[in-house]
Amino acid sequence: MPGNPLKTRLRTFVNYLLRFVLAGVFLYASYDKLLHPDVFAERIVDYQLVPYPIVNLLAVFIPILEIALAVLLIAGVWTRASALLSLVLLSLFIFAISFAIARGIPLYGCGCFFTTAVIEPVSWLSMWREALLILCALFLYLIALAESISSASALAVNSKIG
Numbered sequence: 001m002p003g004n005p006l007k008t009r010l011r012t013f014v015n016y017l018l019r020f021v022l023a024g025v026f027l028y029a030s031y032d033k034l035l036h037p038d039v040f041a042e043r044i045v046d047y048q049l050v051p052y053p054i055v056n057l058l059a060v061f062i063p064i065l066e067i068a069l070a071v072l073l074i075a076g077v078w079t080r081a082s083a084l085l086s087l088v089l090l091s092l093f094i095f096a097i098s099f100a101i102a103r104g105i106p107l108y109g110c111g112c113f114f115t116t117a118v119i120e121p122v123s124w125l126s127m128w129r130e131a132l133l134i135l136c137a138l139f140l141y142l143i144a145l146a147e148s149i150s151s152a153s154a155l156a157v158n159s160k161i162g
Helices: 005-035 037-046 052-075 079-102 124-161
Strands: none
Touching (some): 005 037, 005 079, 005 124, 052 079, 079 124
């Protein structure tokens, strides 16, 4: 039994929209970090969360991971896994920001998009952007999960018929 074509088109549209929004954000966020890994490493140190020996590794790895996620999301390859990894990465970012704010660590620039310091310290309001991106990743994951479940159901029905 075919599904509602309007619902299918809407789900496809939302899937594309969320994939491209998240991919654009990851590409934009990785650009300055790739150009200035030394300054990004300083932003990571500002959080006082990770041991110094792995700071440089993270300063190189995070933007590469963001680019890899963006490419996978744009290509529509492994969408469910990409959405889940995006969700984990963004959750780690919001955890780091909230943990630093809760401990009273003044962050003059979260390092999210730019490695340069800003005039106003990062505040709880800064996390709304991260929360919105988390919702996008979560919704994309749920759409991809629903698509894989419906594909598996259709395959099971077709195998019983044939």
